[in-house]
Amino acid sequence: MTYSTQAGKLWIEFVTKKLIKKCPNSILDIGAGSGAYSDLLKAKLPGTTFTALEVWEPYIAKYHLEKKYDTILQLDVRNFSPETTYGITILGNVLEYLSQEEAVEVYNNLLKSSHFVIISIPINKCSQATPKDNPYEKIQKDDWSHEGVLATFEHIVLHHLDNEIGVYLGVNPQHHSFEEVSRLVKPSLAVYGIYKNEEQHMERFLRSVQTADEIVLCDTGSTDQTNQIISQFKETHPHVNLRVYSICVSPWRFDDARNTSLSLVSPDIDLCISLDIDQYLMDGWKEYLIDNWEVGYTKYCHRQRTIIGGENTLDDWSEKIHSRSGYTWKLPVYEILEYNKQEKIKKLPDFWVYHEPAPDKERLNILPLLEQSVKEKKDIWQSWSYLAEEYLSSGRYGAALQALETALELKDSDKAYLYKQQYLVYKAQNQVNLALLSLSNVILHLPERREPYFEKALYLHQLDRHLEAYATLKEGKNFTNKILDRHYNPAAWHTEFDQWLTKLRELAQEEVINFD
Numbered sequence: 001m002t003y004s005t006q007a008g009k010l011w012i013e014f015v016t017k018k019l020i021k022k023c024p025n026s027i028l029d030i031g032a033g034s035g036a037y038s039d040l041l042k043a044k045l046p047g048t049t050f051t052a053l054e055v056w057e058p059y060i061a062k063y064h065l066e067k068k069y070d071t072i073l074q075l076d077v078r079n080f081s082p083e084t085t086y087g088i089t090i091l092g093n094v095l096e097y098l099s100q101e102e103a104v105e106v107y108n109n110l111l112k113s114s115h116f117v118i119i120s121i122p123i124n125k126c127s128q129a130t131p132k133d134n135p136y137e138k139i140q141k142d143d144w145s146h147e148g149v150l151a152t153f154e155h156i157v158l159h160h161l162d163n164e165i166g167v168y169l170g171v172n173p174q175h176h177s178f179e180e181v182s183r184l185v186k187p188s189l190a191v192y193g194i195y196k197n198e199e200q201h202m203e204r205f206l207r208s209v210q211t212a213d214e215i216v217l218c219d220t221g222s223t224d225q226t227n228q229i230i231s232q233f234k235e236t237h238p239h240v241n242l243r244v245y246s247i248c249v250s251p252w253r254f255d256d257a258r259n260t261s262l263s264l265v266s267p268d269i270d271l272c273i274s275l276d277i278d279q280y281l282m283d284g285w286k287e288y289l290i291d292n293w294e295v296g297y298t299k300y301c302h303r304q305r306t307i308i309g310g311e312n313t314l315d316d317w318s319e320k321i322h323s324r325s326g327y328t329w330k331l332p333v334y335e336i337l338e339y340n341k342q343e344k345i346k347k348l349p350d351f352w353v354y355h356e357p358a359p360d361k362e363r364l365n366i367l368p369l370l371e372q373s374v375k376e377k378k379d380i381w382q383s384w385s386y387l388a389e390e391y392l393s394s395g396r397y398g399a400a401l402q403a404l405e406t407a408l409e410l411k412d413s414d415k416a417y418l419y420k421q422q423y424l425v426y427k428a429q430n431q432v433n434l435a436l437l438s439l440s441n442v443i444l445h446l447p448e449r450r451e452p453y454f455e456k457a458l459y460l461h462q463l464d465r466h467l468e469a470y471a472t473l474k475e476g477k478n479f480t481n482k483i484l485d486r487h488y489n490p491a492a493w494h495t496e497f498d499q500w501l502t503k504l505r506e507l508a509q510e511e512v513i514n515f516d
Contacts, residue, residue, distance in 0.1 A: 007165035008120050011295045013040055015118065015158070015169060016088055017268070018185050020045055023087035023115035023175070027051070029069070030077050030110070031094040033059060038068035051086070053077060056134045076136075077106050082113035089114040095121050099140050100152065107153050107170065115175045119156075121149065123166040157181050160295065187270035187293045189286060190214040190324070194247075194257045198277040199225040200358055206233045206242070208280035214269055215242040218261040220249060253369070255329040265324060271300075272327075274320045274337075275353070278361075282352040289321070289351065297344050298323045299337070302351040305484075309359065315484035318353060319345070331377060333369035334386055366390065374403075381413035385421060392425055400425045416445035416452070417486055423455075432463060446487060450479040454492035457504065466507035473504055 016027070025048050029037045032052035042050055052069040054060055055076045065072055073080070077094070089110045095103040111117045123146050146166050150156055157178045158169040171181050191209040195202070195217060206229075209215055219227065230244055245264060249257045258274065265272055271293060273281075282288075289300075300321035306314045322337060329335045370387040377383065384407035391400035404422050407413050423438035439459065442452040453476025460469035482493055491497065 007162040008160060008167040009036075009040055011160040011162065011167050012037075012090070012092075012118055012120065013044070014270075014295050015185055016041055016090075017044065019116050019181075020048060020087055022180075022184055024085055025049060026084075026087045028053065028082075028086040028089040028110075028114065030089065030091050031055070031097075032065055032069065032072075034063045035065050035068040037090050037092060038065075042068065048087075053080060055136050058133065077110075078102055080106075080109070082110070084113070086114045087116070089117045090120070091117060092120045093122070095119060096139050096141055096144060097137060103141070104152060111155065111170050111172050115172050117170040117172075119149070119153065119166075119168040119170065121166055121168075122164055123149065123161070124164045158185060186290055188213045188268065189271050189273065189289060190216065190265045190269040191273045191275055192216040192258075192261045192265050193275045193277060194218045194220055194254075194261050195222065195226060195277045196220045197222050197224045197226060199229055200361075201278045201356075202226050202229045203233065204280055205275070205277045206230070206237075206240075208285075209273075209275070210237060210240045210242075211286045212273075213241060214266055215240065216245075216261055216264045217242070218245050218247045218257060218264070220247060220257055253332040255331055255335040258329040258335060262327070262329070267324065269324045272322055272324055274322075276355070278357045279353055279355045282354070285351065289348075292346075292348055292351070294346060297346045298326065298339055298341075299343055299345045300348050300351070301345055302348045302353060304353045304355060307354060307356040310356075312490045313484055314486060314488055316486060320353065321348075321351075331373045331380070331383065333366045333373060334383060336377075336380065367394070374406075378406075379410055381407040381410040381418070384410070385414075385418060388421055388425070392421070392428065395428075397425050397429050414486070416442050419445065420452070420455070420487075423459075427459065435459065448479050448481060449483070449487060450476045450497075451487050451489045451492045452476075453479070454489060454497065454500075457500070461504060461507070466504060466511045470501075470504040470508035473501055477501065 027037070027041065027048055028051045030053050032038070032054045035052070038050050038052070042048070050069045051071040051073065052065050053073045053075065054065065055074070057074055059065065060072060060074060078098070091107070091110070095106070098106060107117060107119070121144055123144055146159070146161060149166055149168055150159070153168065153170060155170050155173055156168045157171050158181065160167045169181070171178065189212050191212045192215070196219065234240070234242055243264070247257065247260050249260070262272065262274070271289070299319055301317055301319050302321060304316050304318040308314065319337065326340050327337050328340070330338050367390045370383060370390055373380070373383045374387055384403045388400040388403035388407070391397070391403060401422065404418050404425070407418050408415060419438045419441040423435050423442065426435035426438055436456070436459070439452060439456040443456070446452050453472050457469045457473035457476065460472060476492070482488070
């Protein structure tokens with residue numbers, strides 16, 4: 001076919017790159033047309049021999065196939081008798097131009113002389129107009145279905161459906177088994193990260209990620225026992241593919257350190273997971289990720305649970321799983337991933353990363369990094385939020401409020417979270433009315449959540465306005481949907497909440513009596 005559809009091409013590329021390592025390093029492209037499969041694969045498979053079989057001679061000159069293929073065979077595939085064994089033969093949008101009997105005969109003939117045959121074929125009703133200049137591009141069978149392909153062609157072991165195109169992998173049983181092929185085409189997974197003085201967490205981390213096909217860690221200057229723990233783990237787990245590098249990043253930026261670690265991941269890895277050492281993965285993570293991986297998706301959005309003090313938890317979404325190529329970390333701190341093309345993101349609601357930070361870990365002074373972050377990217381509301389938090393902790397209230405105002409103006413910012421921060425700034429300044437106004441704005445943006453009512457009630461209690469506090473808390477009791485996200489406050493639930501309700505009721509009664 002002259003120009004084949006793009007549907008199914010990504011899967012063909014993925015499968016071909018996996019299989020070519022286990023078969024003769026040669027590809028036969030049937031119906032080469034414009035040379036689409038050479039354009040797709042040749043630069044990515046150095047050393048592979050490409051042969052084109054094209055029946056329509058004008059295409060050879062028109063599309064300069066001699067520049068795209070090592071060998072060109074100008075003949076009808078129905079008359080083709082291979083004289084060599086090819087690694088992979090591609091039948092890209094060819095079989096619909098043959099009768100069903102011819103298609104089966106051609107497929108069987110090619111499979112005998114190949115380790116693998118890839119079929120790409122329309123599986124819906126074909127209505128393509130016949131080109132005026134090529135008599136061979138006349139559709140003979142326009143009603144192939146997915147079930148029909150599987151029932152017609154033998155030794156099909158894998159398939160991929162992409163809109164109107166079905167792609168099928170046939171395997172020569174003389175060379176490969178179904179089990180072997182299933183192993184070969186699984187996506188390869190790498191875990192990478194950076195660390196410094198993580199002796200408290202390193203062993204747990206390594207046990208969690210040890211089934212990864214590759215683990216790449218970069219030490220940014222550890223002085224404790226972290227590296228000894230890694231060495232001991234490598235000695236007792238020689239089967240684990242773990243590589244460790246010492247790096248120096250100056251001036252310090254988290255994105256530069258992460259990008260260095262990512263760059264050291266093997267280029268043929270399919271999917272990467274970026275983790276901090278105080279994080280760990282759920283049991284069965286690798287099997288789950290392989291089962292839910294789909295070709296074409298560049299990033300996976302997953303769940304993350306932060307465990308605070310061993311008891312309280314916060315749940316949120318995170319995006320630390322991404323394709324090996326095309327991604328770069330940006331921003332000096334609280335860094336983000338950027339892709340150099342159009343992202344395609346899939347949600348994994350049952351994939352969990354756990355984060356259990358040490359409460360006594362020494363904290364880096366990140367204020368200069370945050371100030372640099374908002375200079376580099378002014379439209380990331382989280383950076384402004386983190387910056388406001390740092391300003392608040394250092395008593396720079398005006399700067400904190402300005403940072404929050406900027407964040408509130410940004411599209412898709414979490415207004416409730418930002419107004420909560422604004423409340424804390426006004427509270428620190430003892431600006432009561434503005435603090436209460438900010439809390440009212442939190443309630444406005446979280447109208448069915450208990451936490452903002454609880455926060456407002458406690459503040460009113462601190463102001464000795466107990467009747468208002470009790471009324472506010474009683475109103476908040478009506479909301480029973482507990483969500484473990486960034487707005488969650490464990491004190492607003494269960495025993496502690498009930499204790500506050502009782503206490504504020506008693507104080508409110510005293511306030512009324514004293515008023516009378």
